[in-house]
Amino acid sequence: MVVTEPDPELPPPPLELIPAGVEVVEVSATPTDDQVARAQVLYIWDHRFADLGALLRRATDVRWVHAASVGVNRLLCPELAAVTLTNSRGVFDVPIAEWVIAAVLSHVKGLADSWSLQRERRWQYRTTGRLAGRRAAVVGSGSIGRAVAERLMRLDVDVTLVGRTASADPRFGTVRASTELVSVAAEVDLLVLAAPLTPATTALVGSEVLDALGPSGFLVNVGRGPTVVEADLVDALRSGAIAGAALDVFEVEPLPAGSPLWSIPNVLVSPHMSGDYVGFEVDMMRVFTDNLARWLRGEPLHNIVDPAVGYVPQ
Amino acid sequence: MVVTEPDPELPPPPLELIPAGVEVVEVSATPTDDQVARAQVLYIWDHRFADLGALLRRATDVRWVHAASVGVNRLLCPELAAVTLTNSRGVFDVPIAEWVIAAVLSHVKGLADSWSLQRERRWQYRTTGRLAGRRAAVVGSGSIGRAVAERLMRLDVDVTLVGRTASADPRFGTVRASTELVSVAAEVDLLVLAAPLTPATTALVGSEVLDALGPSGFLVNVGRGPTVVEADLVDALRSGAIAGAALDVFEVEPLPAGSPLWSIPNVLVSPHMSGDYVGFEVDMMRVFTDNLARWLRGEPLHNIVDPAVGYVPQ
Numbered sequence: 001m002v003v004t005e006p007d008p009e010l011p012p013p014p015l016e017l018i019p020a021g022v023e024v025v026e027v028s029a030t031p032t033d034d035q036v037a038r039a040q041v042l043y044i045w046d047h048r049f050a051d052l053g054a055l056l057r058r059a060t061d062v063r064w065v066h067a068a069s070v071g072v073n074r075l076l077c078p079e080l081a082a083v084t085l086t087n088s089r090g091v092f093d094v095p096i097a098e099w100v101i102a103a104v105l106s107h108v109k110g111l112a113d114s115w116s117l118q119r120e121r122r123w124q125y126r127t128t129g130r131l132a133g134r135r136a137a138v139v140g141s142g143s144i145g146r147a148v149a150e151r152l153m154r155l156d157v158d159v160t161l162v163g164r165t166a167s168a169d170p171r172f173g174t175v176r177a178s179t180e181l182v183s184v185a186a187e188v189d190l191l192v193l194a195a196p197l198t199p200a201t202t203a204l205v206g207s208e209v210l211d212a213l214g215p216s217g218f219l220v221n222v223g224r225g226p227t228v229v230e231a232d233l234v235d236a237l238r239s240g241a242i243a244g245a246a247l248d249v250f251e252v253e254p255l256p257a258g259s260p261l262w263s264i265p266n267v268l269v270s271p272h273m274s275g276d277y278v279g280f281e282v283d284m285m286r287v288f289t290d291n292l293a294r295w296l297r298g299e300p301l302h303n304i305v306d307p308a309v310g311y312v313p314q
Numbered sequence: 315m316v317v318t319e320p321d322p323e324l325p326p327p328p329l330e331l332i333p334a335g336v337e338v339v340e341v342s343a344t345p346t347d348d349q350v351a352r353a354q355v356l357y358i359w360d361h362r363f364a365d366l367g368a369l370l371r372r373a374t375d376v377r378w379v380h381a382a383s384v385g386v387n388r389l390l391c392p393e394l395a396a397v398t399l400t401n402s403r404g405v406f407d408v409p410i411a412e413w414v415i416a417a418v419l420s421h422v423k424g425l426a427d428s429w430s431l432q433r434e435r436r437w438q439y440r441t442t443g444r445l446a447g448r449r450a451a452v453v454g455s456g457s458i459g460r461a462v463a464e465r466l467m468r469l470d471v472d473v474t475l476v477g478r479t480a481s482a483d484p485r486f487g488t489v490r491a492s493t494e495l496v497s498v499a500a501e502v503d504l505l506v507l508a509a510p511l512t513p514a515t516t517a518l519v520g521s522e523v524l525d526a527l528g529p530s531g532f533l534v535n536v537g538r539g540p541t542v543v544e545a546d547l548v549d550a551l552r553s554g555a556i557a558g559a560a561l562d563v564f565e566v567e568p569l570p571a572g573s574p575l576w577s578i579p580n581v582l583v584s585p586h587m588s589g590d591y592v593g594f595e596v597d598m599m600r601v602f603t604d605n606l607a608r609w610l611r612g613e614p615l616h617n618i619v620d621p622a623v624g625y626v627p628q
Contacts, residue, residue, distance in 0.1 A: 009439040102419035109416040123568035123585045125323040154468040254437035271437045
C-alpha cells in the first residue's frame with residue numbers, strides 16, 4: 001500500500017519498479033476500508049503525510065512502514081510500537097551536501113547581490129570573501145550531516161560535528177553534544193543544521209545560539225524548520241546579530257506569504273527541495289525495493305528507525 | 315614607482331608595506347618626466363593599465379616591472395625585452411576556484427531561480443541537479459586552472475585539464491592540448507576557462523566548441539573575455555545550444571549596458587571580481603614586497619613571466 005498524498009508537486013512514485021509478484025494499492029491520505037484491509041507493508045511516499053497513527057489503527061495487518069524521506073518526525077506515533085519503521089537514509093546525502101556548499105559559497109561570493117545588480121545592468125565591482133580557513137559547525141551526525149561536513153572539509157573548512165551526545169569520530173574528531181551548542185556557535189562562522197526533529201533539536205537554535213554565532217555568522221538549515229525559533233531568527237537577521245541565512249525548511253511549510261523571511265536581505269528561501277534532484281524518485285524507490293526484497297526473503301531490513309530517538313542510529 | 319590608475323574602484327595599494335629604505339613614487343597612468351626619471355622598479359597596481367610600452371620608453375632606468383594581476387596580456391610590448399616582468403601568481407588561486415564552485419553549484423541547484431521566485435514570495439518546489447559524477451574540462455594549466463580542477467575533483471567531478479600542449483600530470487592525468495578543445499568539449503558538461511590571453515587562447519571558444527559542449531553544457535569564464543567569441547556565446551545561449559554561463563570577464567569591460575548578456579536567462583554577469591577577496595590588496599602587495607626583498611639582495615625573482623607566451627611557465 002503506497003500513500004501518495006497530499007503534496008501535488010511531488011513526482012509520482014515509479015511503482016513499476018516494485019516486483020510483479022507484489023500487489024500494489026496506491027491510496028490517498030484517507031484510503032477506504034477496503035484498500036487498507038489486507039495491506040502488510042505501507043510506503044509513505046509523501047513526506048507531508050502526517051496521520052500515520054490513524055491509518056495504522058485501521059490497517060491492522062501492516063507490519064512494516066517505509067518512509068520516502070529521511071526525517072520521520074511527522075510519522076512518529078504510539079501505533080508504531082507494533083510496526084517496523086524504515087526511512088530513505090542515503091539518497092539525499094550528497095545532493096543536500098552540494099546544496100549546502102552552493103548556498104554557503106553563494107553567500108561568501110555575494111552571488112545574490114551579483115544577480116540583483118545584473119538585473120539593473122549595473123557593473124559594480126566588489127570584493128567578497130573566502131571559504132577556505134573558515135570554521136563551521138554541522139549539527140546532525142547522521143549520514144546527511146556527515147556528507148555536509150565531509151564536503152566542507154574537502155574545501156579546507158575547519159569543521160566541528162555536533163551530535164545528540166559527545167563522542168569521538170575517526171574522520172571528524174571530537175563530536176560535540178548539542179547541549180553545548182551556544183559555546184560551539186561562538187567558535188564558528190558557519191552553522192549548518194542537518195538534524196532530525198526530536199525533542200532535543202526542537203527550538204535548539206534561538207537567540208542565544210544566534211547571538212553566539214555573531215555578526216559574521218551564517219546559518220543554513222536543511223534539517224527541519226522547528227529546530228530554529230523562527231521569530232528569533234528574524235530578529236537576529238534584522239538586527240545584524242548574524243550576517244545571513246539559507247533556509248530550505250521552515251516552521252510552517254509552505255512558508256506563508258506574509259513571512260518576513262521572504263524579503264530580509266541575505267536570506268535564501270528554498271522550498272524544501274535541497275535534496276531533490278532530477279530522478280531522485282527512482283533512487284528513492286530503489287531504497288524501498290531493496291528493503292522489500294529483504295523482507296520477502298525474511299531478512300533483516302536496513303535503515304530501521306528507532307522511534308525513541310526518531311532516526312536510524314549510527 | 316607604483317602606477318595606480320585608471321580604475322577608481324580598486325582598493326588603494328598598502329604602500330606602507332614597502333620597506334622604509336625604498337623610495338616610493340605613486341603615479342597616475344600619465345606620470346610627469348620628473349616622476350619617471352629615476353624609477354628602477356615599476357609596480358602596475360591597476361590591471362586595466364594598458365600603456366606600458368609608452369611608459370617604459372620614458373622610464374629608461376626601469377629594470378623590473380611587477381603586475382598586481384595574474385593575466386598580463388595588456389602589458390605585453392616590445393619594450394619588455396630589456397626588462398624583467400613578474401606577476402602575482404598564487405594570490406587568486408583558491409578565491410577564484412571557490413568562485414567557480416559557487417557559480418557551478420548555483421547553476422546545478424537552480425539558486426538564481428530560487429532567488430527570483432523568492433522576490434515574488436512564490437513557494438515553488440522543483441527538482442534540481444547533482445554535481446558529483448559530472449565531467450568537466452578546465453582550460454588553463456597554470457596555478458588558477460589547477461586550483462579550480464583540484465576543487466572540482468574534491469567534489470567528485472571527473473576533470474580533464476587542458477593546456478597549451480598535451481602532457482602528463484601526476485595529479486590530473488593526461489593534460490589535453492587546447493587545439494583539441496572541440497573534442498574535449500563534446501565529452502564534458504562543464505567547461506571552465508582559466509587561461510591567460512595569448513594568441514592561442516584568443517577566440518578559442520566559438521560556436522564550434524559551444525555546439526560540442528551541448529544543450530546541458532555550462533560555460534564558466536574566469537580567465538580573459540576575448541578567449542570567448544561573445545557573439546557566438548550569445549547565439550548559443552539564446553538558441554539553447556548550451557544551458558548557461560557564468561562570466562567574470564568580457565570582451566569589453568565594463569560590460570556595455572547594451573550587451574544582451576545582462577538579460578539572457580541562466581547567465582551570471584560578474585564584474586571581473588572572482589578572485590578579489592576582502593584584504594586581497596595586502597596579500598597582493600606581499601607578493602611584491604617578497605620579490606622586492608629578493609631584488610634588493612640581488613637574488614633571482616619569483617613569478618617571472620615569459621613574454622613570448624604571456625604567463626609564468628610551470
